[in-house]
Amino acid sequence: MTKEQAVYRRVLRRETHSPRTGAAVVVATVLAVLLVAVVALGVWWLVDPGSHDLVADRLASVTSFAEDDGALTAVGVLAAVVALVLIVLAVLPGRLPRRARSTDRLALLVDDGVLADAVADAVALRCGIDARQVSATVGRRSATVRVTPTSGVAVDHDAATDSVAAALSAVGFSAVPKLYVARQGVVS
Structure with a gap:
C-alpha cells in the first residue's frame, strides 16, 4: 500500500463515519464541573471551620434520601441507562449517508442524496417522464425508486430497473434496485 492509498483510506474512513465529539464534550464537561465542585468544597472545608457543620447537615439530608429504596432504585436505573x-x-460505528471508493490516483466520496438524484434523473430520462414524477432514495444496500406515471402511459419496469443499476454502476457503486410505480398517474 502506497502512502497516498493509506491517506485516502484514512480520509475516506473519517468522512464516512460520524464523529463522537458531542458525547465526549458532554461527558468531559460534566466531569470537569464535578471536579471543580469537589475542589471548591475541599478548599472551603479547609478554610472555614464552621463549614463542617453545614456540610454534615447537607450530607445527612442526602443520606436520608438514600434510605428510601425506591429513590435508590430510580437513581441506579438512571445511571445504568446513561452508562448504556x-x-x-462509543462502540457503534455511526455511519454517515455517504459512499467512498478509491483507486491508485484518486479518492471518491459521494453523498447518498447525490446518488439518489442521479438515479431519479436516469429513470426519468429512460422512461420519458418528467423528473418531478420520480423520487429516489439510496440506502446502504438498496436504491428505492418511486415513479408516478403520466396518466395513460405505462412505465416499463425492466427498463426503469436497468437504468437504476446502470446509473449506480456508472460511478462504481452497486445497490439492489426496488421500483414502485403508483397505481394512479398524473395529468401531464
Missing part, C-alpha cells in the same frame, strides 16, 4: 447510552455511542 455512552457505551453504545
